[in-house]
Amino acid sequence: MLSQRKVALLALAALAIAIGLPFDALAHGISEADRQRMLSGGYLQYVGLGATHMLTGYDHLLFLFGVVFFLTSFKDVTKFVTVFTIGHCITLIFATFYKITWNYYLIDAIIAISVIYKGFDNNGGFQKHFQMKSPNLLAAVFGFGLLHGFGLSTRLQQLPLGDDSTSMLLRILSFNLGVELGQIAALAAMVALLALWRHRPSFKRFSYAANLGLVFAGVFLLFMQLHGYQHDSDPDSFRFPIEEHKHVHDDMEIEKSAADPSRDSLD
Template sequence: MRSHREGKPAAARVVQRCLGLSLLTLCLATLGVSEAFAHAVAEGDKGYIQEITGVHLIPFVYLGAKHMVTGYDHLLFLAGVIFFLYRLKDIGIYVSLFALGHSTTMLLGVYFNVGINSFLIDAIIGLSVVYKALDNLGAYQRWFGFQPNTKAATLIFGLFHGFGLSTKILEYKIAPDGLLQNLLAFNVGVEIGQLLALAGILIAMGFWRRTDGFRRHAYTANVAMMAAGFVLVGYQLTGYFVS
């Protein structure tokens, strides 16, 4: 009969493999993206947005939450941001900076009709994933001898993430009647979705960090994240030049 000590490493390996598969699945979903861009809205949701008028708070909260929990670019960036953060205080600061940037440009971009080419903005969002993966790998200090301000970068890339969504919403010509209330409700949904996604990522990361292989496989995980970001950039730039 196996002892408790013998069984524990085996259980740890199982958890480690499951977490590795989860990250790989997320990266493959990014690599295998087709016409559904990072900020695209499902066809059913698109039709709903185009047809309704007036204030619809609950539906827009739902749409905002759905966008966040299915937005693989957001999830990859968030995973990169908290990858080496252990204290809840630090996690709260960085996630709040990202939320501030994302919310500001999403609301102002739609309300004041400020649109950016969706291919270019999504390419920049792909670069945000590349940036964070390289930051986690310590590349900037090794290559250039300096460390970028990670808080400022999180806020700035949050602004671009928000522009990505506002640009897509503008393409669907949301009705001006009830626009501000619906946008605020959508933003509340985005924050709810972000908290749900963040909770899932933190739980998974918590289990992974307890395994012996976390430090050993952290490098590989961030290289995979960086590769996914480069694929996003290349895909969007290709779309820009051929469209």
């Protein structure tokens, strides 16, 4: 058996990988290039964007990885993934169509909690720390599916969807189709990897560390999204607001000129 120290080191290594990703990759939002491309693109563009968004949606993928981690039969995988899919389709389609939205940093922060929840549950956290059975997993996956779909909706609403109801609905459904295709591709890779790993002795030894890594990654994502929300809601509350930062540079230039009068003559 691995010592707790080694387990913690493995979990921290997983977190270090997440921290090492560029911030743009972690943000997984809708870029300006995506917006411009959608202005002249057809429905297939929305399908492609939906697939890409899911395949780069680290928080959605981490949660799904936690859901299928201990599922050993195709029937169980299908059941839980279907429930999750129904949940996120409901909020993705209806919230987008009726323009129901919220701050996407806060939604993604709650989605990060779903990652923490799944890792905690997979490691028997409810039994160890609360002396109770885990909440109904099927209901939890459906509820989190609704939440993940709302997160996807907030990003989709940043795109030009048009004012015509029919065209808007078709764009939403196209994006949703892309999300499902991306999800299928990601899940196929996850399930295949887990199926191969599950038959090796290392699976039993490292499964606790892997799910502890999920918890740590979820905590990191939670703080990252809360930090993003603070920047978004009150950017001037940080140490160097834009105007203050500009003044600091101006003052530095004045001090340099005073210390070296030859700079002014050269200018």
